[in-house]
Amino acid sequence: MIEIRDLSKRYGSVVAVDGLNFDVLPGRVTGFLGPNGAGKSTTMRMIMGLDRPSTGSARIDGKPYRRLRDPLRRVGALLEAGAAHGGRTAYHHLLWLAQSNRIGRRRVREVIELVGLDSVADKPVGEFSLGMSQRLGIAGALLGDPDALLFDEPVNGLDPEGIHWIRTLMRGLAAEGRSVFVSSHLMSEMALTADHLVVIGRGRLLADTGMAEFVQRDASSYTRIRTPEPERMRQVLDAAGIQVRTGADGALEARGPRQRTIGELAAVNGLIVDELSPQAASLEEAFMRLTAEAVEYHAGDLPEGGRR
């Protein structure tokens, strides 16, 4: 389990992370979302002891990273691809990592197989494609068989097969009871991978909630209703204080996920209902609405020439 308490990081006058509090719990994939510059990478670096918090703490199993014994056995991270020495083979890169953490050769072979690099294990990593480098980074993260795993933008630049593979891997790691924390800019991918979401903007916590709740709570979620008596249904809903509009195809659209209440109102009033279905906003819509205020630079704010 990863615990973030009152965590802040300042770089000179820039407050990159501003009083964050949240937990990354075992048994689920927690997605980490935020616009560019929101402070995601800084938070992950502080969890991994690569940056020191200005105030507050990031703890893994109750201890800051620097105080963990055999850290690779507690937490594994994919923070940036291509960090391996280009002249070393994949096998030797992993063996070097393993030996510096008192992990045996057998585990090196195991993780190579697990990430599907068997056929290229003896190639220099400098010749690896982006997808192969990502797999190698993941092999390194898994080496100590840790309970907590961090992935910063793991699907960046990967093809659909690679993306699918990483998604399945992360879901499998969570199903084994591990705490999986992953950042990504690909909303459609995050919607398929994460169970829980932590959303930050300008270093501050904006949401810490279940994926389904996050999307349903968005103002653009609605309940679609088709009935032979739309006018009477509209009156019943109006009287109950439920906002309703008529959609493009003539179906009624009531604000929010209200199918239970609407079903009961229809039953009490003897109204026939042909369709009553929740229509959730997409994760992207919900994310854009929540973070609109917190985007560091809107496209329209860029100075002439389009550069910051």
Ligand SMILES: Nc1ncnc2c1ncn2[C@@H]1O[C@H](COP(=O)(O)OP(=O)(O)OP(=O)(O)O)[C@@H](O)[C@H]1O
């Ligand atoms: N080493 C550093 N020195 C100075 N400022 C930094 C440093 N690292 C990050 N920052 C600043 O801190 C803020 C947060 O950056 P960070 O990279 O953590 O955001 P992010 O959410 O990971 O962004 P992105 O989605 O673009 O990767 C930004 O304003 C960034 O410019």
